[in-house]
Structure formats: structure tokens, C-alpha cells
Amino acid sequence: MTDILSKKLESKIDKKLISKSKRRELDDGFKKGKVINEVLDKPTVMTLYKMITDHVIAYVNGSVSAGKESVVFWGVAEDDSNVALKIYLVSTSNFKKREPYLTDDPRFRHVKKGTKNLVYLWAKKEYRNLSQCYDAGIPVPRPLYITKNVLTMDFVGVNGSPSKSLLTSEIEQNDYTQAISILKDLYHKAKLVHGDFSEYNIFKTDSGLVVFDLGSAVDLRHPNSKEFLKRDINNITRFFKKRGMIVKNSDDVFMEIVNEL
Numbered sequence: 500m501t502d503i504l505s506k507k508l509e510s511k512i513d514k515k516l517i518s519k520s521k522r523r524e525l526d527d528g529f530k531k532g533k534v535i536n537e538v539l540d541k542p543t544v545m546t547l548y549k550m551i552t553d554h555v556i557a558y559v560n561g562s563v564s565a566g567k568e569s570v571v572f573w574g575v576a577e578d579d580s581n582v583a584l585k586i587y588l589v590s591t592s593n594f595k596k597r598e599p600y601l602t603d604d605p606r607f608r609h610v611k612k613g614t615k616n617l618v619y620l621w622a623k624k625e626y627r628n629l630s631q632c633y634d635a636g637i638p639v640p641r642p643l644y645i646t647k648n649v650l651t652m653d654f655v656g657v658n659g660s661p662s663k664s665l666l667t668s669e670i671e672q673n674d675y676t677q678a679i680s681i682l683k684d685l686y687h688k689a690k691l692v693h694g695d696f697s698e699y700n701i702f703k704t705d706s707g708l709v710v711f712d713l714g715s716a717v718d719l720r721h722p723n724s725k726e727f728l729k730r731d732i733n734n735i736t737r738f739f740k741k742r743g744m745i746v747k748n749s750d751d752v753f754m755e756i757v758n759e760l
């Protein structure tokens with residue numbers, strides 16, 4: 500990028516940020532098409548602009564979801580395909596409590612305890628987890644790109660509306676079977692435990708379940724991986740039971756997964 504261009508960009512962003520700070524609180528900041536809003540800090544906006552000038556995406560089309568620690572935007576690539584941009588919020592100090600998920604994972608052994616930029620590492624971790632799953636043939640959104648705190652992946656859904664999660668879908672017995680089989684494949688093929696496996700983090704699409712939100716997933720060698728797996732099984736079993744499905748005993752499922760060769 501030339502200097503002049505980047506200056507222009509800076510001042511453009513500045514203006515947006517100034518006008519933004521004069522606006523009311525968050526509530527009207529999430530209208531479709533309104534990209535630069537209260538949740539994104541300046542470095543993140545710069546990252547998005549850079550992704551546009553680097554042709555990773557063509558533009559950002561609107562917001563999909565706003566959480567405390569991350570927001571998800573709908574972006575469009577130059578070939579018109581829809582992508583999801585999961586942006587981890589840098590200012591969220593809550594990442595501290597996630598440190599053990601990172602530093603106790605052998606893949607991130609080199610990370611020093613007390614590292615400041617945990618948020619970038621967390622984004623990278625989710626990207627790596629997605630890649631490991633995708634390569635192992637597990638149904639996840641295809642990871643496309645990672646830079647700083649912005650993770651780009653295939654958009655699961657239509658026209659900027661994400662597919663329904665299990666929570667808001669009609670449930671059939673086969674969904675339970677699929678969910679357990681995903682847990683198994685995560686363990687044996689991707690060598691991961693999800694860590695936050697629930698009705699909130701699984702899409703039900705026309706072509707089956709798709710699991711996402713893999714930031715918490717850990718390597719099997721993580722000292723707490725078995726405990727996390729137990730929790731994942733308990734959570735999903737509870738959900739399906741509540742929805743009237745026939746479920747296996749959680750402990751039996753655990754033994755089945757862990758002992759299967």
C-alpha cells in the first residue's frame with residue numbers, strides 16, 4: 500500500500516471512529532451493511548481494510564452475531580462466495596481465564612505464561628483446530644485465512660443468515676447419532692476434544708450437522724482432555740435427552756470413544 504493511500508485510509512477510519520463515538524450506545528451499531536461500529540477497534544478495522552486490499556475479501560456485508568468475546572460478520576469474497584469473519588475482541592480481558600486451554604496444549608507449548616496477545620493466539624488456535632478437523636474430513640466450516648484477530652471461514656447458511664443451530668432446530672434421532680459420531684471422529688481422526696460441544700455450536704444443515712466454534716478445542720495430550728471430553732458428552736447427552744431422544748449412558752459413550760482403537 501502506498502503511503503498516500505494508507506494516510507487516506509487512516510483519516511477515513513478516523514472520521515468513522517469519531518462519528519461513531521458521537522453515536523448512541525451499541526444498539527444501532529449492528530444494522531446490516533454498517534460495518535464499522537462500536538465493537539471494532541482501530542487496529543481491527545485496519546486489519547479488515549488490509550484483507551480487502553490483499554483481496555482476501557471483497558467487502559464486509561453485515562454483522563451476524565455479537566458476543567462478549569467475539570463478533571461474527573458476513574463477508575463476500577471476490578468470487579462472490581460468502582465467508583464468515585469471526586473477529587475476536589482484543590479489549591476483552593476474559594481471555595486470561597482461557598490461558599490453560601492454550602499453554603497446556605502441547606501445540607502451543609512455546610507460548611509463555613502471561614503473554615499479552617493471547618487474543619491473536621486464540622484466533623490462531625481456532626484456525627488450527629478448524630484446519631485439523633477439515634483435513635480429517637469432519638464437517639466444519641472450511642477455514643480460509645487467519646490474520647491477527649480475524650478468522651475467515653466458509654459461511655454456513657444463505658444470504659448472510661447462518662444455518663440454524665441444534666438449539667433452534669427440530670431434532671431427530673439421527674442427529675444424536677451424528678453428534679456422537681462427530682465427537683468420535685474429533686477424537687480419533689483430528690486428535691482433538693472440542694471443549695465447548697453443545698447445541699449452540701452445532702449447525703443443522705440440509706446435508707447434516709456441522710460443528711463450529713472450535714476455539715476451546717484441545718489436543719488429546721492436553722492434561723484435561725479427558726475431563727473436557729466427559730463434559731462434552733454430558734452436555735450433548737443432556738440436550739438430546741431433553742428433546743425426547745433415546746440416548747446412551749454418558750459414561751458408556753466416554754468409554755466407547757476413549758477405548759476404541
Ligand SMILES: Nc1ncnc2c1ncn2[C@@H]1O[C@H](COP(=O)(O)OP(=O)(O)O)[C@@H](O)[C@H]1O
Pocket residue numbers: 563564565566567568569570571583585640652653654655656660661662664699700711712713
Ligand atoms: N462459519 C459460519 N457461518 C455462518 N455463521 C457463523 C459461522 N461461524 C459462526 N457463525 C455465527 O456466529 C455465531 C457465533 O459464533 P461462535 O463461533 O459460536 O462464537 P462464540 O464464541 O461467540 O460462541 C454462531 O452462533 C453463528 O450463528
Ligand SMILES: [Mg+2]
Pocket residue numbers: 699700712
Ligand atoms: Mg458459540
